[in-house]
Amino acid sequence: DTAVSQTPKYLVTQMGNDKSIKCEQNLGHDTMYWYKQDSKKFLKIMFSYNNKELIINETVPNRFSPKSPDKAHLNLHINSLELGDSAVYFCASSPGPGNTIYFGEGSWLTVV
Amino acid sequence: GEDVEQSLFLSVREGDSSVINCTYTDSSSTYLYWYKQEPGAGLQLLTYIFSNMDMKQDQRLTVLLNKKDKHLSLRIADTQTGDSAIYFCAELYGNNRLAFGKGNQVVVIP
Numbered sequence: 001d002t003a004v005s006q007t008p009k010y011l012v013t014q015m016g017n018d019k020s021i022k023c024e025q026n027l028g029h030d031t032m033y034w035y036k037q038d039s040k041k042f043l044k045i046m047f048s049y050n051n052k053e054l055i056i057n058e059t060v061p062n063r064f065s066p067k068s069p070d071k072a073h074l075n076l077h078i079n080s081l082e083l084g085d086s087a088v089y090f091c092a093s094s095p096g097p098g099n100t101i102y103f104g105e106g107s108w109l110t111v112v
Numbered sequence: 113g114e115d116v117e118q119s120l121f122l123s124v125r126e127g128d129s130s131v132i133n134c135t136y137t138d139s140s141s142t143y144l145y146w147y148k149q150e151p152g153a154g155l156q157l158l159t160y161i162f163s164n165m166d167m168k169q170d171q172r173l174t175v176l177l178n179k180k181d182k183h184l185s186l187r188i189a190d191t192q193t194g195d196s197a198i199y200f201c202a203e204l205y206g207n208n209r210l211a212f213g214k215g216n217q218v219v220v221i222p
Contacts, residue, residue, distance in 0.1 A: 041149075042214055
């Protein structure tokens with residue numbers, strides 16, 4: 001049973017397209033995140049939601065819009081994809097502030 | 113943002129010990145973590161240490177924390193080929209966010 005699951009795992013798409021990555025956690029956690037890992041393997045937080053409310057938005061372009069329909073799901077929609085959006089996007093969850101953060105397997109996005 | 117520094121590459125023979133080092137900046141960090149990323153795979157939480165501890169041992173893994181120097185290390189005893197991966201240290205700060213180091217690639221030579 002995967003605790004934090006994301007789909008799709010691999011996504012290749014053309015510039016200008018709109019795409020979504022979905023994430024679900026079955027851990028009963030209140031907090032969910034999106035992190036981005038660039039081509040140099042550097043990991044940086046993008047967004048965090050706590051009980052469906054946005055609590056962290058780290059200077060991410062407006063083309064990125066997270067949506068949390070309930071506390072077990074956090075989806076990431078990206079409009080007008082650019083070459084520089086190619087990266088691995090990791091979803092994560094935690095019980096709340098001060099607790100360990102668990103990551104999904106990642107979604108490899110390639111924009112061509 | 114927070115700044116977490118790691119060295120980039122380590123080559124080690126199978127059966128030897130590996131030591132990976134990391135420095136962090138936020139003295140108020142509550143937890144410090146080590147994550148492992150195998151090629152093409154996600155981030156696996158290896159171990160963590162609470163900031164009021166000096167050492168934590170978990171099977172082949174030993175974490176040492178020097179709060180004065182803001183230095184964190186991970187020792188892997190009896191390194192196996194399956195330990196080949198990138199290892200990230202991370203500090204938990206601010207609104208429950210993680211700041212990651214740049215990662216340390218460990219290559220285990222059979």
